[in-house]
Amino acid sequence: SQQGEEDPQALSIQEGENATMNCSYKTSINNLQWYRQNSGRGLVHLILIRSNEREKHSGRLRVTLDTSKKSSSLLITASRAADTASYFCAPSGNTPLVFGKGTRLSVIA
């Protein structure tokens, strides 16, 4: 399977700081997706970056993709308490998405 591995497992920051989460994967991909999960709720799709793209923005989110290193990063700028959640990356190739264990982000007010 093409499961992504998120790093770090947990991250705690102060409100207003930037949060960076990383994702590594092992196989070639067509795209890579990031999701957010608030405690006990369903995952919410944040952003999809295609393999021929290097960077993509959506509001306070910035995603980068380096296919040569098989890695991606998610940057959340000016974080808020409401950003507290788990974040998952999902590399997508020829099989449906498989999710890892995610990064648990805590934003302290």
Place this chain on the structure above:
Amino acid sequence: EAQVTQNPRYLITVTGKKLTVTCSQNMNHEYMSWYRQDPGLGLRQIYYSMNVEVTDKGDVPEGYKVSRKEKRNFPLILESPSPNQTSLYFCASSLSGLDYGYTFGSGTRLTVV
């Protein structure tokens, strides 16, 4: 509103009593799937369906059945539930399983005693 609807939201049952968790989507999506989420193990895929009448096993299919008789519905069936199937279950759908984002349901918290 475009959504994936799972029912029930919470369920407590006894070992061996057959149950069905329903999943329905109103977005005309081809792809649907089921996941279970357990502490420390992340989300694990149970079954998925690329289209009507097409289903495939995910990573943890043992003890589960699914059917896809119509595009909008993808029920998860536990013929004889056991305590190790106590978990948080999510249904998801997508235009296709590969190139589009997934929409998730709100989850079903199942406890088997």
